[in-house]
Structures are given as C-alpha cells and as structure tokens.
Amino acid sequence: MPDLMLTEEERMLQSTVREFVDREVAPRAREVDQREEFSWENWNGMAKLGLMGIGIDAAYGGNGSGGYRHVAIVAEEVARGDASASVSLLAHLSLGTTTIYKFGNEEQKKRLVPPLATGKGVAAWALTEPGSGSDAAALRTTATERDGTYFLNGSKTFITNAGVAESIVVFATQDASKGHRGISAFVVEKGSPGLQINALHGKLGIRGSTTDEVVFQDTPVPARNLLGEEGKGFNYAMEILDSSRIIVAAQCVGIGQAALESAVRYAQQRETFGKPIAQHQAIQFMLADMATEVHAARVATMHSATLKDQGLPFLMEASMAKLLASEMCVNVSSKAIQVHGGIGYFQEAGVERIFRDARVTTIYEGTSEVQRLVIARQLMNQYPL
Ligand SMILES: Cc1cc2nc3c(=O)[nH]c(=O)nc-3n(C[C@H](O)[C@H](O)[C@H](O)COP(=O)(O)OP(=O)(O)OC[C@H]3O[C@@H](n4cnc5c(N)ncnc54)[C@H](O)[C@@H]3O)c2cc1C
Numbered sequence: 001m002p003d004l005m006l007t008e009e010e011r012m013l014q015s016t017v018r019e020f021v022d023r024e025v026a027p028r029a030r031e032v033d034q035r036e037e038f039s040w041e042n043w044n045g046m047a048k049l050g051l052m053g054i055g056i057d058a059a060y061g062g063n064g065s066g067g068y069r070h071v072a073i074v075a076e077e078v079a080r081g082d083a084s085a086s087v088s089l090l091a092h093l094s095l096g097t098t099t100i101y102k103f104g105n106e107e108q109k110k111r112l113v114p115p116l117a118t119g120k121g122v123a124a125w126a127l128t129e130p131g132s133g134s135d136a137a138a139l140r141t142t143a144t145e146r147d148g149t150y151f152l153n154g155s156k157t158f159i160t161n162a163g164v165a166e167s168i169v170v171f172a173t174q175d176a177s178k179g180h181r182g183i184s185a186f187v188v189e190k191g192s193p194g195l196q197i198n199a200l201h202g203k204l205g206i207r208g209s210t211t212d213e214v215v216f217q218d219t220p221v222p223a224r225n226l227l228g229e230e231g232k233g234f235n236y237a238m239e240i241l242d243s244s245r246i247i248v249a250a251q252c253v254g255i256g257q258a259a260l261e262s263a264v265r266y267a268q269q270r271e272t273f274g275k276p277i278a279q280h281q282a283i284q285f286m287l288a289d290m291a292t293e294v295h296a297a298r299v300a301t302m303h304s305a306t307l308k309d310q311g312l313p314f315l316m317e318a319s320m321a322k323l324l325a326s327e328m329c330v331n332v333s334s335k336a337i338q339v340h341g342g343i344g345y346f347q348e349a350g351v352e353r354i355f356r357d358a359r360v361t362t363i364y365e366g367t368s369e370v371q372r373l374v375i376a377r378q379l380m381n382q383y384p385l
Contacts, residue, residue, distance in 0.1 A: 005302055006073070014073050020049055021081035029082035032208035033353050036201065038164050039208055042085040046078070047119025052093055056101055061114030067309035068243065072250035072301055079254025080261075083357035084208030086251045091160035091209075092116070094244040096123025099169045100187060103228040103236050112167055112187060121166030126156040126214050127237050133158075134370050136171075137180035137234055141216060143172035148223045150186060152194075152216035158364075162197050162212035166190045170214075170221075171233045178231070185233035187225040194219040205356030241365060242315055243308055245322040248365045249301040252325035255361070256294040259329070259336035259354045263287060266340050266349070277339070286339060290332045297325035316378035323371040326361035333358040 006014065024045050032039045046052065054070050056062020071094060079086035097116040100123070101109060115121035132138040141154025152172055162168055168188045175182035188195060194217040199210060228236060264287055267278035277283045300321040307314035333355040337344035344351050362368045 005299075010069065010073055013070060014077060016049065017051070017074050017077040018080075020045060021077050025078065025085050026081035029084070029208070030347065030350065030353065032082065032084055034207075034347075036203075036207045038088060038161075038210040039085065042082065042208075043088065043119065043122070046085065046089060051078075051089060052097070052119040053117040054093070056097070056113065056117045060101065060109050061117035063117075068246050068305040069302065069309055071247050072305045075247045075250035076254040076257065076298070076301075079251040080258045081254075082208060083251065083255050083354070084206045086254060087206050087209045088122075088161055090244065090247045090251060091125060092123045094247040095125035095240060096161070096165070096167065096169050098244070099125060099185065099236060099240050100167070100227065102240070103185065103232075104187075107224065108187070108227065115166060122161050122164045124159050124161040124165035124168045124212075124214075125240075126159045126162065126168050126170045128156060128158050130155065130157050134367060136237065137183070139171060139173060139183065140176065141170070141172040142176075143174050143184060143186065143221070145174070145223075150184075150221040150223065150226065152186070152188065152219040152221060154216055156214040158200070159212050159214050160209055162214045163199050163210040168214065169227070170216075171237055172216075174230060180234035181231050183233040183237075184230045185227040185236050186221045187227060188216075188219060188221055189225070192219050192221070203360075205353070205359055207356075242318060245318045245365055245371075246301060246304045246308060246314075248361060249297065249304070249318070249321035249325040252322075252329040252358070252361050253294060253298045253301055255329040255354060255358045256290075256297060256325070256332040259333040259351060259358075260287070260290045260294050262349070262351050262354070263290060263336040263339040270341070283339060286335050290335050293328045293332055297321070297328045300324050316375055316382075319366070319371040319374040319378075322366065323368055323375070326358075327368060329358040329361055330355075 025042050050063050051074050053062035054066035058064035075086050100112050116123050127136050129139050143150045143152050170186050170188050173182045196215040198213040267283050268276050270277050304314050304317040304321045336351045340349050343349045
C-alpha cells in the first residue's frame with residue numbers, strides 16, 4: 001500500500017501484520033489448502049496480535065481503537081499470505097462479532113463479546129439457506145416462542161466458521177407472512193440441543209476455512225440471546241453486510257497483490273528467447289495492467305473505509321469497491337497463471353491456489369450482480385428524474 005495513504009499508526013499496524021503473515025501464515029498456506037482444514041495455528045497467531053479486537057471497546061475485551069481502515073489493512077495483509085485465514089477472520093469479526101457488538105444489549109455485549117474480541121472463541125454468521133442466498137428475505141428457518149424461549153427449526157448452508165464457532169448469529173423468521181419484517185436475529189451457542197453442524201467439503205478454493213451446514217431441530221434459544229428487537233433482524237443483517245463489503249474488498253486486494261508479486265518475481269527469472277520474459281513487452285503490459293487494477297481496487301477500498309470511519313455515506317462506494325476488487329482479483333490471479341506459463345497450472349508455483357481462492361469473492365457477501373443492483377439503486381437516488 002502506498003505510504004501516503006496511511007497514517008504513521010496505520011503503517012505500523014500494516015508492517016506488524018505483514019511481518020507476522022510472511023513469517024507464519026504464508027509459509028503454511030499450501031499445506032492448509034491441501035489439508036482442507038481450519039488452521040488453529042493461524043487463528044491463535046492472529047488472536048495473539050489482537051486482530052480480533054480491532055474497533056471493539058476495551059470494556060468488551062477489544063483493543064479500544066481502530067475502525068474499518070484498520071480492519072481493511074489487516075484483511076489485505078492476511079489475504080496476501082492466505083485468503084483462507086482472512087475469510088475466517090472477516091466472518092468472525094466483521095460479520096459475527098460486529099453484529100453482537102452493534103445490536104446486542106449491555107448484558108449480551110459483556111457476556112458474549114469478550115471471548116470473541118480476544119479470539120478465545122470464534123464467531124459465525126448464518127443468513128444463507130439452501131433456498132435463499134441473494135434473496136435473503138425469503139429465508140425459511142423459523143423461530144417460535146414458547147414460555148420465554150425461542151425454538152429454532154430449519155437449516156443454513158455455506159456458513160463460514162460454524163464448525164469451530166462458540167457463537168453463531170442466526171437469522172430466523174417468526175412470521176414468514178411478514179416477509180423481511182418477520183425476521184429476528186439470535187445468538188445460538190455451541191452445544192445447544194438440536195444444533196447439528198455438518199462440514200461441507202469439495203470447495204474450489206479457500207479450503208483452509210471451514211464452510212458448514214447448520215441444522216436446527218427444536219433448538220432452544222433463551223430470550224436473553226435475542227439480538228435487538230424482534231422483526232428487525234433483516235435490517236441488522238443488511239446493515240452489517242453493507243459495511244462488511246469493505247473488508248471483503250480489502251481481502252480481494254490482498255489476493256490480487258499476492259498474485260501480482262508472484263508474477264513480477266517469476267517474470268524476472270524465467271527466460272525465453274535469450275532473455276527474461278519480463279523483457280518481453282507483452283509480459284510487461286500484462287504486469288502493468290495487473291498492478292494498475294490492484295492499485296485502483298485498493299484506493300477504492302480505502303476510500304470506502306474512510307467514508308465509513310468518518311460517518312459519511314458509504315453504501316455505493318463500498319459496493320463499488322467490492323465489485324471492482326473481487327472482479328480484479330479473479331482477473332489478476334488468472335493473468336498471474338498466464339505469466340507463469342505451464343508451471344502456473346501446478347501447485348508448486350502457488351498461483352493456482354490464489355486463482356482458486358479468488359473465485360469465491362464475486363459470489364459471497366453479495367454477488368457481483370447484487371453489487372450492481374445496489375450501485376444502480378444508489379445512482380437513481382442520486383440523480384432522480
Ligand atoms: C465459501 C462460501 C462461504 C460463505 N460464507 C457464508 C457465511 O458465513 N454466512 C452466510 O450467511 N452465507 C455465506 N455464504 C453464502 C453466500 O453469501 C451466498 O452463496 C451468496 O449470497 C449467493 O447466494 P446463492 O448461493 O443462493 O446464489 P443465488 O442467490 O441463487 O444466485 C445465483 C445467481 O443468480 C444471480 N442473481 C440472483 N438474484 C439476482 C437478481 N435479482 N438479479 C440478477 N442476478 C441475480 C446471482 O448473482 C448469481 O449469479 C458463503 C458462500 C460460499 C461459497
């Protein structure tokens with residue numbers, strides 16, 4: 001990241017995380033991908049650095065400082081080393097923990113946030129169901145209240161971190177006829193009766209993160225674990241997704257940066273026709289385009305994070321950053337394979353993992369099509385007839 005964009009404090013955060021990632025996370029990335037398992041080594045290392053407490057008040061176990069710019073810097077650096085580690089972190093921090101921190105009452109924050117903010121526990125965030133993804137308001141998991149306890153029935157799918165989570169934020173409907181106004185948000189704790197978690201295998205990329213199916217069979221949730229008000233859950237989910245997009249965009253910048261670095265290095269060592277391929281103009285143009293795309297996505301991401309931190313409207317800019325950065329990292333990682341030629345297609349070079357990891361980013365936390373819908377809606381608001 002160009003120095004001018006960052007404050008002294010941000011530069012320090014960046015170099016601390018970069019140093020940790022280069023030393024511990026990046027060297028493990030290939031093995032974690034092959035094992036297809038959540039890495040507790042990565043998790044505990046990130047927790048030790050205090051990365052799960054950014055933006056959370058010290059009274060709730062957090063660092064007491066930082067905002068979206070800080071989380072974006074961290075997400076980029078972690079993703080540069082291993083996208084799997086970054087998705088585990090962002091599902092935990094900018095989805096799960098932030099929902100409890102933002103919409104929980106004092107008692108809930110005191111009870112639930114400290115283990116999450118210190119990384120002792122992992123959070124997950126469960127909105128998607130087999131029948132509802134982009135159209136999240138169509139969810140069918142039900143919450144029925146009996147004598148001060150809510151009973152959950154239904155299932156969620158593609159839930160990052162669920163298999164390792166202490167707390168899962170779950171969105172369920174109390175009255176499907178009310179559409180999104182019937183949806184409430186709950187915290188389901190690990191080990192709850194009737195809670196079943198099944199790991200989903202066979203992902204294309206981010207294989208070092210756990211993605212799970214979560215099934216509820218009359219799962220009791222005490223009233224004290226209802227977040228905020230009944231019927232407001234959908235609004236909470238959308239608000240969280242609006243800002244979490246910034247962090248996914250930062251993750252994409254990290255993935256793109258990793259692909260770019262790998263391609264530039266390889267181009268200077270591989271020789272064809274008597275000179276390094278970096279001396280061929282076609283390769284130079286490819287590298288220049290890749291660097292330009294990474295830079296543009298980074299600027300857009302930090303701009304949206306700055307707007308968010310300053311309390312300014314950021315919705316359209318966050319969607320633009322997510323759209324731009326996710327499409328960028330798919331494209332740039334594909335070009336990185338091209339620069340590598342045949343070896344790029346094999347695990348040995350490392351860019352095939354980056355390419356596989358990149359692919360999901362145009363799908364989760366709002367597909368590219370959904371981002372375009374958000375941007376178009378904002379445009380109509382800005383320029384009414
Ligand atoms: C690895 C992974 C991790 C995930 N982690 C989580 C998680 O932690 N928590 C969670 O809740 N979810 C998670 N998800 C789910 C993810 O957010 C959804 O997959 C995503 O929102 C898309 O929903 P869908 O899969 O149902 O696709 P659909 O909504 O069925 O979309 C299918 C296609 O139709 C397009 N489409 C849909 N509606 C429109 C429209 N109105 N106009 C134009 N095109 C449209 C989409 O863009 C897409 O191309 C994860 C997914 C993956 C793959």
